[in-house]
Amino acid sequence: MSPPLHIVKPTIVAPLGSSADIPITVKIESSTLLQLIESIYENDDDSETQTRTVGTLLGTRSDDGSSIDVKECYIVPHKEEDDELTIEEAYHISTYHLYKRANPELQVIGWFSTSPELDAYTGLFHEFYAKGSCAPYQPVLLTLQYREEESGAIISPIIKTYISSPVGLPTYSTIASKLNLDKTGFYAFVPIPNEISYSKNELTTLKYLSGASKKEERSFDLEGLDELHQMSSAVSQISDLIKILRDYAGRASKGDIKGDDKIGQLLLSNLNYKPSGVDIEAFKKDFESHLNDTLLIQYLASCVKQQLDLSAKLTNFVAPEDAIKE
Numbered sequence: 001m002s003p004p005l006h007i008v009k010p011t012i013v014a015p016l017g018s019s020a021d022i023p024i025t026v027k028i029e030s031s032t033l034l035q036l037i038e039s040i041y042e043n044d045d046d047s048e049t050q051t052r053t054v055g056t057l058l059g060t061r062s063d064d065g066s067s068i069d070v071k072e073c074y075i076v077p078h079k080e081e082d083d084e085l086t087i088e089e090a091y092h093i094s095t096y097h098l099y100k101r102a103n104p105e106l107q108v109i110g111w112f113s114t115s116p117e118l119d120a121y122t123g124l125f126h127e128f129y130a131k132g133s134c135a136p137y138q139p140v141l142l143t144l145q146y147r148e149e150e151s152g153a154i155i156s157p158i159i160k161t162y163i164s165s166p167v168g169l170p171t172y173s174t175i176a177s178k179l180n181l182d183k184t185g186f187y188a189f190v191p192i193p194n195e196i197s198y199s200k201n202e203l204t205t206l207k208y209l210s211g212a213s214k215k216e217e218r219s220f221d222l223e224g225l226d227e228l229h230q231m232s233s234a235v236s237q238i239s240d241l242i243k244i245l246r247d248y249a250g251r252a253s254k255g256d257i258k259g260d261d262k263i264g265q266l267l268l269s270n271l272n273y274k275p276s277g278v279d280i281e282a283f284k285k286d287f288e289s290h291l292n293d294t295l296l297i298q299y300l301a302s303c304v305k306q307q308l309d310l311s312a313k314l315t316n317f318v319a320p321e322d323a324i325k326e
Helices: 028-040 090-102 120-130 174-178 200-213 227-254 261-270 280-317 320-326
Strands: 024-028 053-060 066-077 076-080 084-087 107-113 141-146 154-166 186-193 195-199
Touching: 024 028, 024 141, 028 066, 028 154, 028 200, 053 090, 066 090, 066 107, 090 186, 107 120, 107 200, 120 186, 120 200, 120 261, 200 280
Parallel strands: 024 066, 024 195, 107 141
Antiparallel strands: 053 066, 053 107, 076 084, 141 154, 154 186
């Protein structure tokens, strides 16, 4: 019976006999994702020497290596001819140093590719980063599919992230050297979870941009979208979500559909009480009272600020020698 294949899920290059099975999550900033998508569409071509767009991912690692934040990215030119791969290493290094000047905390954490397939060239690219800028850490591979494989039509980006482990004998093995085995680019890729990090302001902006993209004039009127209008829209969305959840819970309790345990646990953790009823008039009264208190605090803060500014200006009119005489 042959020995089982041992695949290490490392945060750094693990020595023989050690284990580094700390789970890794990749967080991609929304601005970086937009920059990545924009650069890919601008450099999209059907060149015979380039079947995919690849580039470098810059970011930071947590102290324990359990989380990686992707903050910047840039494309690295390359050529794929027959069985040979050429990567412009000088361009990669010079561009990395430029980003490093602007933000010294950035480091190379991996690379990206617009090809969702993990082929022989993928191993060669990974070898370039594993033995170069990412050493001694293992690089992260991010694949971004933006076209359908059959029709070639543009689709919503499908993002996947991987870490790897060398397969078989290491390159420095005596047996591999005696047998004259080429051990370049042999990796087993393991999928790891990823998430897009964004702020509420970015989410609101993207919502308006999405609304404008669905119109022929490619514009969106922001007049009248004050705080109360946005609050009313948010309450309406919450109300619609509650109706969907109530319908789902009712169908699951009757046995019409099979309930999901994760959804039930999430509802129990967030809904710790059941309101007996809501008095609309009492809610309006409490809301108006809270709003009046907030306006009063803002007014008092403004008065205090004006008094301080006036006191500072009057103090400047009094000469130091006059103040001593008094």
